[in-house]
Amino acid sequence: MSTTGTAGVFLDPPRTHLAAVVLRRTGSFLASLAATFIGLTAVTFFISRLTKIDPVLAVVGDKATKAAYDRAYEALGLGQSIFVQYFIYLRRLLGGDFGMSVLTARPVLSDLVRVFPATFELATIATIVGVLVGVPAGVLAAARQGRWPDHVIRVVGLFGYSVPVFWLGLVGLFVFYGKLGWVSGTGRLDVFFDDVVTPRTGVILIDSALDGNWEIFANAFSHLILPASILGYYSLAYIARMTRSFMIDQLSQEYVTAARIKGNSFWRAVWRHAFPNIMVPLITVIGLSYASLLEGAVLTETVFAWPGLGLYITNALFNSDMNAVLGGTVLVGAVFIGINQVCDLLYRLFDPRLRAT
Amino acid sequence: MSTALGQWLMSETPTSRRQAILGNAYRAVRAIVANPTALAGLVIVAVLVLMAVFAPLLALGKSPLDQDLAGRLAPPSAAHWFGTDELGRDIFARTLFGARVTLTIVLLVSVVVAPIGLAVGTVAGYLGGWVDTVLMRITDIFLAFPRLVLALAFAAALGPGIENAVIAISLTAWPAYARIARSETLAIAHSDFIQAVVLQGASTWRILFRHIVPLCLSSVIVRLTLDMAGIILTAAGLGFLGLGAQPPAAEWGAMVSSGRDVILDQWWVATIPGVAIFIVSLGFNLLGDGLRDVFDPKSA
Numbered sequence: 135m136s137t138t139g140t141a142g143v144f145l146d147p148p149r150t151h152l153a154a155v156v157l158r159r160t161g162s163f164l165a166s167l168a169a170t171f172i173g174l175t176a177v178t179f180f181i182s183r184l185t186k187i188d189p190v191l192a193v194v195g196d197k198a199t200k201a202a203y204d205r206a207y208e209a210l211g212l213g214q215s216i217f218v219q220y221f222i223y224l225r226r227l228l229g230g231d232f233g234m235s236v237l238t239a240r241p242v243l244s245d246l247v248r249v250f251p252a253t254f255e256l257a258t259i260a261t262i263v264g265v266l267v268g269v270p271a272g273v274l275a276a277a278r279q280g281r282w283p284d285h286v287i288r289v290v291g292l293f294g295y296s297v298p299v300f301w302l303g304l305v306g307l308f309v310f311y312g313k314l315g316w317v318s319g320t321g322r323l324d325v326f327f328d329d330v331v332t333p334r335t336g337v338i339l340i341d342s343a344l345d346g347n348w349e350i351f352a353n354a355f356s357h358l359i360l361p362a363s364i365l366g367y368y369s370l371a372y373i374a375r376m377t378r379s380f381m382i383d384q385l386s387q388e389y390v391t392a393a394r395i396k397g398n399s400f401w402r403a404v405w406r407h408a409f410p411n412i413m414v415p416l417i418t419v420i421g422l423s424y425a426s427l428l429e430g431a432v433l434t435e436t437v438f439a440w441p442g443l444g445l446y447i448t449n450a451l452f453n454s455d456m457n458a459v460l461g462g463t464v465l466v467g468a469v470f471i472g473i474n475q476v477c478d479l480l481y482r483l484f485d486p487r488l489r490a491t
Numbered sequence: 492m493s494t495a496l497g498q499w500l501m502s503e504t505p506t507s508r509r510q511a512i513l514g515n516a517y518r519a520v521r522a523i524v525a526n527p528t529a530l531a532g533l534v535i536v537a538v539l540v541l542m543a544v545f546a547p548l549l550a551l552g553k554s555p556l557d558q559d560l561a562g563r564l565a566p567p568s569a570a571h572w573f574g575t576d577e578l579g580r581d582i583f584a585r586t587l588f589g590a591r592v593t594l595t596i597v598l599l600v601s602v603v604v605a606p607i608g609l610a611v612g613t614v615a616g617y618l619g620g621w622v623d624t625v626l627m628r629i630t631d632i633f634l635a636f637p638r639l640v641l642a643l644a645f646a647a648a649l650g651p652g653i654e655n656a657v658i659a660i661s662l663t664a665w666p667a668y669a670r671i672a673r674s675e676t677l678a679i680a681h682s683d684f685i686q687a688v689v690l691q692g693a694s695t696w697r698i699l700f701r702h703i704v705p706l707c708l709s710s711v712i713v714r715l716t717l718d719m720a721g722i723i724l725t726a727a728g729l730g731f732l733g734l735g736a737q738p739p740a741a742e743w744g745a746m747v748s749s750g751r752d753v754i755l756d757q758w759w760v761a762t763i764p765g766v767a768i769f770i771v772s773l774g775f776n777l778l779g780d781g782l783r784d785v786f787d788p789k790s791a
Contacts, residue, residue, distance in 0.1 A: 166631070173632030177641070184648040292780075296773035298724050300731045301747050301765030304754050312755040429637040433728050437751075447640065448732055451647045463637075463644045470637040 156483060163479040167471065172224075174467045178460045179223050185456050232461035237453045242461035245446065250465070251336025252322060253435070253442030256362055257427040263366030264373050264427075265420055271370070272377025277404055279382060287374055294371030299364065303437035306360050318356040320439035361438040365431060369423040376419040380412040414481060421477035425470045522785045529781020535774025542590040553581045555588040555741045567759055574759040577749060582759065585741035586767050592742045593771060596657055596726045596735075597719055603661040605711055608668020613703050615669070616676025617695070627673065634666040639725055646734040656735045660725055664718065671714055675707040709786050717779030720772035727768050743768045 190206045191198075198206070211222045226232075232242035275287040310316045318324065322338055334341050339358070342350040384390065385408055393403040432444030439445065443462055450458035501518070505511040523529045542549065559579030567574040573582035615626040642659035649655040679685060680703070688698055729735040730744025738745065743764040750761025 169628060170632050170635045173629070174636060177636070178644065181644050181648045184645075292773065292776055296720055296724075296769055296776050298727050298731075298744070298747070298765060298768045298772075300728060300744075301761070301768065304747065304751060304761050305765070308754045308758055426637075429640050432639055432643065433731065436732065447643060451643065452733070454647075456648070459644055459647050463640050466637050466640045471635045474635050 159479065159482050163475060167475045170471045170475070171468065174471065175224055175227060175464065176220065178464055178467075179220050181463075182223075182456060182460055227464065232464070233457035235450065235458040235461075236455045237450055237458060242458050245458065246443070246461055246465050248336070249441060249443050249446045252440060253428060253431050253444065255337045255339060256358065256365065256431055256434070256440060256442060257424060259358060259362035260365035260427050261369055261420065261424045263363055264369030264423060267366070268370040268373030269377050269416070272374040273381050273404060273409065275374065275378040276381030276385060277400070279378075284378075287378070291371040291375050294367050299368065300433040300437050302364050302367070303361065303434055306364055307437070310360055317360045318353065320357075320437075322354060322357055322441060323350065324353055324357075361434050361440060365427055365434050369420075369427055372423050373416075373419060377412065377416060380415055381408060384408040384411050418477040418481045421473050421480075425473035425477075428469055428473075429466055519785070523781065526781045526785055528777050529785060532774050532776070532778025532781055535770060536778055539590055539594065539771050539774065542587055543594045546584075546587040546591060549587050553584040555580060555585040556739050557581075566757070573763045574757070576746070576760050577753065582746075582763055585746060586743070586764055588741040589743045589746065589764060589767065590771075592653065592736050592740060593723060593726070593768075596653060596660075597722060599653075599657040600660050600664065600722050601715055603657065604665045604668055605715060607661075607665045609672045609704055609707060609711060611665070612669040612672025612674075613676045613699050613707060616673040617680050617699055617703060623673075626669070630666040630669045633663065634670070636663055638663040639728060642725060642729060643732070643734065646729055651734045651737055653736050656726055656729045659729070660722055664722065667714060667718070668711055671710050672707045675710055676703055679703065679706055713779065713782045713786055716775060716782055719775035719779065723768065723772045723775065 190203055190210065190212065209222075211218045230243050232246070234240070235242050235245055238245055271287050271290075275284040278284050307319065311319045334344060338354040339351060342348070342354060381404075385404070387408075390403050390408055393407045394400065398407070428443075431440075431442060432447065434440065435442045435444035436448050443466060447459055447462040447466075450456075450462065499510065500514045502510065502514060505514055523533060557580065559575065561579065563575060563577055563579040565571055565575045565579075571581050571583065573586060576582055576585070611626050611630065615623040615630075638660075641663050642656070645659035645662065646655050649658065685698065685702060688702055693701075726735055727742075727744030727747070730742040731748045733745065733748065735744055736742035746764035747761045747768075750757070750759075750764075754761050
């Protein structure tokens with residue numbers, strides 16, 4: 135913009151406009167977050183009514199007296215309309231009351247708090263793998279569009295979209311653990327390290343590092359690297375594909391040509407001029423893939439006996455522990471929705487076109 | 492293709508409705524065959540269909556269910572091309588019959604998802620106003636759900652089985668189609684030919700189902716093909732967890748699961764059905780990519 139005195143007059147209104155836009159977008163973000171959460175809980179409530187398990191017995195257990203049973207029946211509002219029942223259900227959820235787990239005989243919430251760090255650790259390392267490999271691969275594919283690096287990256291990505299994760303996990307175990315012995319097998323640690331780490335965060339890599347116990351750190355890492363790489367491969371396929379298409383879009387813009395004409399090398403134009411412009415959409419993509427990894431971990435955890443959220447849900451499933459299944463579903467759903475919506479918000483708040491107004 | 496018939500099909504000025512329809516179909520087939528990706532995908536999908544239809548013949552008289560405990564976990568050989576599983580059942584026959592289960596799930600999901608998505612999307616796009624707002628809000632809510640976990644919870648509540656797996660997958664898959672159908676509808680809702688039909692006094696439903704839905708079909712089909720791989724993988728995942736087709740039915744995901752415990756010694760039990768899942772989803776991915784290139788060049 136110009137530096138004359140009148141410029142200030144023109145710049146002022148947009149600034150208040152910007153604040154209003156940010157406010158409005160944050161408001162609509164909260165509204166849509168609430169609507170989605172209500173939708174999710176309505177569906178899980180509906181599912182809990184689909185089962186043939188008596189909801190009262192699920193709360194009080196089968197050894198309860200008649201009086202306790204009747205009290206719980208009243209408290210759950212089962213004599214009243216379905217909307218009142220849903221409202222009571224929602225209030226319990228917001229109060230952190232997910233019911234008792236039949237399987238572990240503990241509140242579902244405390245179970246979820248215990249198992250979540252394992253899934254978090256797995257999905258985080260997987261996303262780091264996906265970003266570190268996927269972003270450069272996508273940029274390379276875009277820069278060499280239509281030539282062999284592009285084709286190789288496309289085939290690798292297509293493979294990732296088509297291969298069943300549980301099968302890849304099994305084959306990975308067979309090759310890297312069974313045949314080559316490069317990594318450790320299932321679980322988070324070798325059996326003789328169990329209960330040695332003091333749980334602070336629940337993330338073993340962090341806890342063992344805090345203890346200064348590098349032997350356990352190395353052991354945890356050798357257990358983690360295979361499931362994390364396999365999960366990371368899926369996010370890599372997605373991130374690379376999206377990076378490529380964003381980058382191709384940018385490289386065809388005139389400012390890239392201008393940067394080249396000014397004497398920048400090709401790769402400098404790519405990384406210093408084009409790359410910052412794909413950062414914002416890229417962060418959204420990474421967030422989305424992170425959210426889907428938290429979910430996609432269900433099958434991987436089953437294969438690798440990884441004691442996280444996915445394994446907890448599947449174990450509960452086979453013991454008809456509906457409180458635990460639905461509690462886990464609500465948690466995964468809430469995290470998933472939360473990340474989705476925050477990414478969406480970030481995207482709209484940091485859109486450079488917004489700053490330009 | 493003889494030249495006379497070819498010219499009749501490729502004619503720019505068809506003289507009958509039938510010639511126009513056949514001509515369009517012919518052009519589409521030529522475009523698909525000329526695209527190597529689409530052709531490769533088409534071949535794989537065609538092989539899957541043939542496998543499913545002719546499974547009893549191709550299995551050469553072997554049953555996918557006959558047990559032979561003496562010959563359990565036998566490695567691949569001339570008698571058992573893909574070896575046998577933990578109950579001595581022939582894995583080659585089971586893989587063939589597994590194609591039927593996969594195809595059933597894929598067909599059922601398509602039959603459920605496409606009409607729901609089309610109905611919601613076209614109604615929302617054509618009527619607009621509060622109908623649009625409400626329907627799209629609901630669509631967005633379902634779009635934000637974690638697919639596999641919700642399918643798991645549904646399958647757990649309804650009980651395991653193919654039908655429930657299909658319901659669970661459909662429930663989380665329809666929103667994408669509603670969005671596509673809506674955006675297609677918005678693009679054509681105000682075009683002249685729709686206005687002409689309105690002036691002729693056609694009812695809203697007639698306009699929707701006879702004029703708008705047919706034009707949305709091609710993008711919905713392309714999207715469906717691209718989604719097939721995901722649907723197959725979710726179904727196989729449910730089967731792997733024991734929530735899909737129930738034993739003794741041959742289902743690829745469940746077959747991989749049954750080979751889990753012996754993966755270190757008898758690799759073929761889990762590996763072969765996994766390869767089958769991979770090839771089929773690859774086929775659908777290739778076909779979908781190819782169809783998108785052919786029918787919607789700008790989004791490629």
